[in-house]
Amino acid sequence: MLRDVAVLVWDGALPFELGLLCESWGLDRSEHGVPRLDFAVCTPRPGPVRTGLALGFSLDVEHGLDRAASADLVCVSAMQGHAGAPPEVLATLRAAVERGARVLSVCSGAFFLGEAGLLDGRECTTHWLHTDELAARFPQARVVPEVLYVDSGQVITSAGSAAGLDACLHLWREEFGARVASAVARRMVVPPHRDGGQAQFIRSAVVEPQCETLRPVLDWVTEHLDEPLSVDDLARRAAMSPRTFARRFRDEVGTTPHAWITAQRLRRAEELLEATDRPVERIATDVGFGQAAALRHHFTRTRGVSPQDYRRTFGRRAG
């Protein structure tokens, strides 16, 4: 169970990436039913820590790295420059993994996990600008480009900047269930869940945010998850050819129609597992899986636990 989170910083810390870690793990949201965590920002020599990018301000950090020794999760934020983490930091990261804690990197923070030898043989990712460099510097690392984050168990790496939030929300879900994760997301006013495999690029979200042509169809789908949904039907509903629909879908949503629909069905199934006592078979049909086997297959593949186990952990009667 996750109870204690430490974030490691040193000179060159980037405020946005550091800030999202503080926002995710440091805030008290107990009035919204979110467990309160012990949280600390730590640095090798407590005191002033310069931020990167010549932003003209410093942080005053109270805690030394010894404070990270009890953490269940040790986060390494992004720094200006990708090399040369202090040796004490690398030792802290290695010690965390050795004692069974998890480590999480945001953006170029993955390079420091690499320096600590924690990426060897593991799948990982970083900002799309740097995936090639990461793979070159750490040949043993299995770098996955173009995803938002990678959860390889003890080691979680996320892509550029804001994808760190997605990785954090993923961890909230994994540790505390979808209801808590949604409460955290709601407080931060971000979408509750973007799947890790989603593309880092969502072209039209940047290029023409006002022209979200698929929004009505997406909304319709989430209201009709229990029905059979073929791509041809959705394309017709969007008044496009199937080929154009699939292309626009990837551009706007960042994944394929079928993968997205499956992800929505799993999300709904998760909610129903937590909030109701309906049998898994019933939930499968309620969310549009033809057979319960399909739900179980996708659920265990993406969540790492069976629907029943998920309910035992996060359901109403869970202890």
Place this chain on the structure above:
DNA sequence: AGGATCCCCCGCCAGA
């Protein structure tokens, strides 16, 4: 649990 069938979905290319 495995195999047949279905349906995505992506690369390719021609046309607007």
Place this chain on the structure above:
DNA sequence: AGTCTGGCGGGGGATC
């Protein structure tokens, strides 16, 4: 030249 569309084919994943 450059962009967008949509039909086709095939391989592979999903479904039953």
